[in-house]
Amino acid sequence: MNDRKPERRGLGRGLSALMADTYLTSPEAGSEPRRAESHVPIEFIEPNPDQPRRTFEPEKLEELAASIREKGVIQPLIVRNHPxxxxHYEIVAGERRWRAAQIAQLHELPVIIRDLSDTEVLEVAIIENIQRADLNPLEEALSYRQLMERFGHTQEKLAEALSKSRSHIANQLRLLNLPTEVQDYLRDGKLTAGHARAMITSADPIKLAHDAVSKGLSVREVERLAQKPREPAARPAQSRTKDADTVALENDLSAAFGLRVSIMPKTAQSGQVVISYADLEELDRICQALSVS
Known part of the structure; x- marks a missing residue:
């Protein structure tokens, strides 16, 4: 088994070229679909086992299959020669169309064949998923973190390449700092991303999430409750409510590490920074980040 980590490189021409291929699957309104290089029997096409998306809603696949029966597959799949x-071929982008085409009982599919490495395949798959509007906030956040951790991309470069604001990417990444119970509410659609972001600085985000779901609280109500002073701590100096600048700095550090970061002032000039981790993999990520010169 090869444990060598993917090469970390800047966005540069590499990601730009990969995104050009990804955009073939999602053309701008009014643009002409890209012509396929060839048509391949559907039984010779296989999904990518490392595809980041794991959930394909049956209802939406049926809708896509109905469209394919009527109009065919308008946009070709991007594939590579099976390793x-x-x-045979392995899907780089377009697994939803491949699945829907099987439901529609198509015998062959239009494809564009690209020569891509395993690392590039994963990168394209992540980018394609981000470009789709049906990702839930957690899937989107996990995609950003994958691009940053595995390929060395920064928030600024991702924002530029994906036509999103840096604050949007940072806010999505902060959702990964929430407890699992809160993330489950968000994943299931019981909470919005706005609700979840408001809970990041709460003293008890799990209780606040439960109250928000059970009582149908608005985002503004959750924001107000999240700003309530924390319970008095054993050390009076740490029980003071944090100012907005400290909270913002906590959020920026949390987004940078992909982990929960707490700043605990002791005096006006001193304090502690605490980085929390849930497992050894997260601890290893902290060590790697701190060791970068």
Whole structure:
């Protein structure tokens, strides 16, 4: 088994070229679909086992299959030669269309064949998922973190390349600092991203999330409750409510590390910075980040 980590590189021409391929699957309104390089029997096409998206809603696949029956597959799949099966292909982008085409009982699919490495395949798959509007906030946040951790991309470069604001990417990344119970509410659609972001600085985000769901609280109500002073701590100097600048700095550090970061002032000039981790993998990520010169 090869444990070598993917090469970390800047966005530069690499990601730009990959995104050009990704955009083939989602053309701007009024643009002409890209012509396929060839048509391949559907049984010779296989999904990418490392595809970041794991959930494909049956209802939406049925809708897409109905559209394919009527109009065919308008946008070709992006594939590469299968790394282990001669004459077969592995999907780089377009697994939803492949699944829907099977439901529609198509015998072959239009494809564009690209020569991509394993690392580039994963990168394109992540980018394609981000470009889709149906990602839930947690899936989007996890995609950003993958691009940053595995390929060394910064928030600023991602914002530029994906036509999103840096604050949007930072805010989505902060959702990953919430407890699992809160993330489950968000994943299930019981909370919005606005609700969840408001809970990041709460003293008890799990209780606040439960109250928000059970009582149907608005985002503004959650924001107000989240700003309530924390319970008095054993050390009086740490029980003071943090100012807005400290909270903002906590959020920026949390987004940078992809982990929960707490700043605990002791005096006006001193204090502690605490980085919390849930497992050894997260601890290793902290060590790697701190060791970068």
């Amino acid at each position: 282990h099966k001669e004459g």
